[in-house]
Amino acid sequence: MLNVETLSEGSVTQQVNGRLLVDTEGQGLIEITDAVSRWVFATGLLHGLLTIFCRHTSASLLIQENADPDVRLDLMTAFDRLAPRDAGYVHSTEGPDDMPAHIRTVLSGVSLSIPVMEGQMALGTWQGLYLVEHRDRPHRRDLILHLIGA
Amino acid sequence: MLNVETLSEGSVTQQVNGRLLVDTEGQGLIEITDAVSRWVFATGLLHGLLTIFCRHTSASLLIQENADPDVRLDLMTAFDRLAPRDAGYVHSTEGPDDMPAHIRTVLSGVSLSIPVMEGQMALGTWQGLYLVEHRDRPHRRDLILHLIGA
Amino acid sequence: MLNVETLSEGSVTQQVNGRLLVDTEGQGLIEITDAVSRWVFATGLLHGLLTIFCRHTSASLLIQENADPDVRLDLMTAFDRLAPRDAGYVHSTEGPDDMPAHIRTVLSGVSLSIPVMEGQMALGTWQGLYLVEHRDRPHRRDLILHLIGA
Numbered sequence: 001m002l003n004v005e006t007l008s009e010g011s012v013t014q015q016v017n018g019r020l021l022v023d024t025e026g027q028g029l030i031e032i033t034d035a036v037s038r039w040v041f042a043t044g045l046l047h048g049l050l051t052i053f054c055r056h057t058s059a060s061l062l063i064q065e066n067a068d069p070d071v072r073l074d075l076m077t078a079f080d081r082l083a084p085r086d087a088g089y090v091h092s093t094e095g096p097d098d099m100p101a102h103i104r105t106v107l108s109g110v111s112l113s114i115p116v117m118e119g120q121m122a123l124g125t126w127q128g129l130y131l132v133e134h135r136d137r138p139h140r141r142d143l144i145l146h147l148i149g150a
Numbered sequence: 151m152l153n154v155e156t157l158s159e160g161s162v163t164q165q166v167n168g169r170l171l172v173d174t175e176g177q178g179l180i181e182i183t184d185a186v187s188r189w190v191f192a193t194g195l196l197h198g199l200l201t202i203f204c205r206h207t208s209a210s211l212l213i214q215e216n217a218d219p220d221v222r223l224d225l226m227t228a229f230d231r232l233a234p235r236d237a238g239y240v241h242s243t244e245g246p247d248d249m250p251a252h253i254r255t256v257l258s259g260v261s262l263s264i265p266v267m268e269g270q271m272a273l274g275t276w277q278g279l280y281l282v283e284h285r286d287r288p289h290r291r292d293l294i295l296h297l298i299g300a
Numbered sequence: 301m302l303n304v305e306t307l308s309e310g311s312v313t314q315q316v317n318g319r320l321l322v323d324t325e326g327q328g329l330i331e332i333t334d335a336v337s338r339w340v341f342a343t344g345l346l347h348g349l350l351t352i353f354c355r356h357t358s359a360s361l362l363i364q365e366n367a368d369p370d371v372r373l374d375l376m377t378a379f380d381r382l383a384p385r386d387a388g389y390v391h392s393t394e395g396p397d398d399m400p401a402h403i404r405t406v407l408s409g410v411s412l413s414i415p416v417m418e419g420q421m422a423l424g425t426w427q428g429l430y431l432v433e434h435r436d437r438p439h440r441r442d443l444i445l446h447l448i449g450a
Contacts, residue, residue, distance in 0.1 A: 013161065013162060014162060017267055018155060018156050018157055019157055035151075038153075039154035049199070053263070055274030091218055091220035102214060106225065142274065144272045
């Protein structure tokens with residue numbers, strides 16, 4: 001039978017907000033794991049919940065393998081197949097890359113929720129955090145972080 | 151190098167639960183940004199984390215552009231392409247719109263996590279919150295809100 | 301006009317972390333609702349926010365209908381159509397099931413956020429929590445739970 005084991009219990013005293021600005025260079029994944037990890041540690045909170053929120057409708061956040069870079073290549077190809085560029089969209093005034101970017105953002109999502117334990121995100125061995133730029137041109141992307149705990 | 155800038159720090163004292171009932175009129179997106187925004191402000195909490203949870207398996211929540219209504223039209227067409235109505239589903243007893251509705255709900259998700267700062271959701275300029283009805287017929291959809299902070 | 305009704309207000313005092321290990325037997329959905337539900341109740345917290353986080357890049361979490369098992373069958377078929385096994389992936393060293401597993405994990409996500417009220421998750425009548433194994437072979441999957449509230 002499946003059973004949840006309790007790992008730790010504690011109080012809740014504090015919350016901290018942060019901002020991460022990421023300059024993108026057109027379509028692709030940009031790893032943000034280290035920047036987020038350093039900030040989480042620097043807040044001094046040991047246990048809690050981290051939320052990362054992307055304030056855009058054509059860039060998204062996801063967690064994926066940080067080992068083989070080919071995974072990121074195949075992911076971008078998959079997005080292209082799931083929301084093709086040339087699908088006869090009604091919304092086309094902002095360019096042929098805009099509507100597919102909106103759909104790809106919906107499919108991958110704009111927020112991540114990650115438990116923090118002992119001052120570190122509870123990521124698995126192969127998990128990395130990525131901002132995904134879905135537009136052709138470079139953009140400055142604005143991420144808001146929220147950490148609550150103690 | 152990417153660096154997270156700390157915006158604010160504070161205590162955590164309170165949580166509030168709310169419910170939003172939405173009557174849908176068949177497939178389509180219904181914006182809930184204003185209703186949620188007014189409630190967040192009315193709770194009096196200035197900083198924290200907002201969660202919106204949709205208690206259904208054939209309706210979902212997403213964040214998308216609130217400017218051009220054509221974006222919502224293209225999104226519904228995209229859902230139709232990603233989870234076609236006529237794909238020979240085994241589960242068909244609840245009608246031809248039911249199984250595609252389940253798949254579309256999985257793809258877009260049933261919860262949103264949004265940081266709150268200065269009494270407002272930290273949404274980007276073009277971001278709106280939407281309930282998506284994936285069934286053909288009208289339904290009353292039940293959303294639970296949770297705000298934690300101070 | 302849409303209006304959010306406040307259901308309850310209270311303090312925030314505690315957080316608890318838990319771990320759920322799930323042994324999978326190849327591709328498929330494994331329901332974890334009961335295990336999570338029992339743990340939430342056992343923590344003694346009555347109101348709060350539950351987060352479940354999957355520490356893997358080829359297994360995901362989702363909420364779906366827990367009534368007709370055919371829904372799970374159709375969902376696996378849908379994942380197979382959305383991220384086909386034989387799509388000429390560049391990343392192929394870990395086997396033909398690995399890259400599609402990564403894409404399917406991105407599409408469904410690795411975390412769930414669920415409000416807790418009166419000691420119970422605020423799930424709808426038909427909602428069940430599932431771990432989805434996307435690899436062919438059995439794996440031990442590691443889920444971290446975080447509950448914050450009072």
